[in-house]
Amino acid sequence: MESLSLLADGLGTALTPENLMWAAIGVLLGTFVGVLPGIGPAMAVALLLPVTFGLEPTQAFIMFAGIYYGGMYGGSTTSILLNTPGESASVMTALEGNKMAKKGRAAQALATAAIGSFVAGTIGTLLVVFFAPALAGIAVEIGAPSYLAIMLMAMVLVTSVLGSSRLRGFIALFLGLTIGLVGLDLNTGQPRLSFDQPLLADRLDIVVVAVGIFALGEALWVAAHLRRRPLSVIPVGRPWMGRGDWSRSWKPWLRGTALGFPFGAVPAGGAETPTFLSYVLEKRLAKEGHEFGKGAIEGVAGPEAANNASAAGTFVPLLALGLPVTATATIMLAALQGYGIQPGPQLMTEHADLVWTLLASLLIGNTLLLVLNLPLAPLWAKLLRIPRPYLYAGILFFASLGAYTANQQPFDLFLLLVFGLLGLAMRRFGLPVLPLILGVILGPLMETKMREALSISGGEVSGLYNEPVAVVVYAVIVLLLVVPFVLGRLRRTPLSTSAPTPAAAAEAADSDKEQVR
């Protein structure tokens, strides 16, 4: 119960008018970027990185948390009204949500998504409050070898579970790890991959890499696909639900939360899998003569709750271990490093005020989302009329400004262009962005842990696996890599036409996005 009193303290800090303002800004901005397909919370947080270095860490994180949750909410609006999921986690929402909207039940679909997100987000955040300190308590005990193993596991999971192709995932991961190597070796001071450029020897600024990949890459990609036939949006009034909708929604909300949270908390890679599982579960549980495929409210309520619960769940590894599993969380971790705060198990004890204020502001942000967004839904739908050139001109302006102000070095603008072109190439060839950004940020941390483990053991390789936790984690990694491969082999013959997998659904989302752009 100590956690609860700490949370109460955090609420006290978060409820000051100034912090409330940052939460509101974050929530509005997050919804804004979430509604527009192609622009996500990761890009918004990356663009804001340089801005927030002028803020207190607490305020910056309150805003980031708002953007993160707001982005999740905004994504569902676009899925329902336009049938274009802004992110892979909203694919399942679009399936039934858009059908509901076409039947004239857009208001109910939006309402169940919003209220479900609120319920799941609140329960999820409370679960973080209980799990994160406990996990951090255990994590403080583990040594460098186990830490290295856990980071490796997060990378393998994120790379192999997400996306349609493992090969593409690993290409992106190794690109990221290579980018993370550029600069002075932290132990010996030798320049690596710096091409005799003194400016490169200084290590790459994470702002430049993140803004280049997310903002410039996306802007170039959109510029290459500028003109598309406009879509027809379904007009909507203020979201509301009738008694029948409530009674059909509350169970899927809770089931979605139960599915989503563990998937976020275990570094198992994002919300795709739990939203898919929730959809399948709701479809199974639906009574005879169900509406699935024709706009069932359960099919919106469950996946949306799972989506937000898993978003909340990702705060467990982020806060307790310093391990991010989504693109947005990765950039938030980079922001922490920008403040000179070392992410990891000691974060909970050394920066307790920051952590508890952040958790409290997640709860507040969630409430703000519900209060602001239910009446504002028609307004958000209007955002979709903004011509892309105006939108992306603004993004490019802030991207260049951010990249330049990070070090006030014109060379950084050149680097921004290089990473922008890399981002464009990745989108063109279907490489996922998350493994890359994870490699850039976790790579150096992982190297530090590996060096630490090796120097403790005096250079003996056995120093990398002389802890029981490390051995177990390595075993899990091997299982993760081998089992799907073996299963794929076994299954190839009889069950070739099975139900759609999350990967296939994500692919469908990708092709949907193609059409939009």
Next chain:
Amino acid sequence: MTTTPDETVLIAFTPDEFGQAALAHGIVEARRRSARIVAVNATRGDALIDERHADDAEVAHLDAELAASGLEHEIRRPVAPDVAEAVLDAAEADGATVIVVGLRKRSPVGKLVLGSVAQRVLLGAGVPVLAVKP
């Protein structure tokens, strides 16, 4: 109806009251000239939603209305950087003898910010333009 009409009425169509006005007057004009009708609904296609872009249902409705008039007709839906240019290009390509556009009311500030498609069609067209108000 044995010979193909040698005159063409081009209607700049939008799925709103202005487009409806243009359509109504365009049909009258086409009857008078015993001409065929080409309806053009252009979009810049650079926003996710363009309310002046007719979606499939609206195009089907337009097609039905044109068919009800009993005149020979075609519908074009170009995606082009400039809507006025797209209308003028279509007029040239189809050899239009008259262009029908709907005029919308604009405030002084609106004139400053937005370019009017109808105005640029009026100025740029090489054939008579029939400008109508709803």
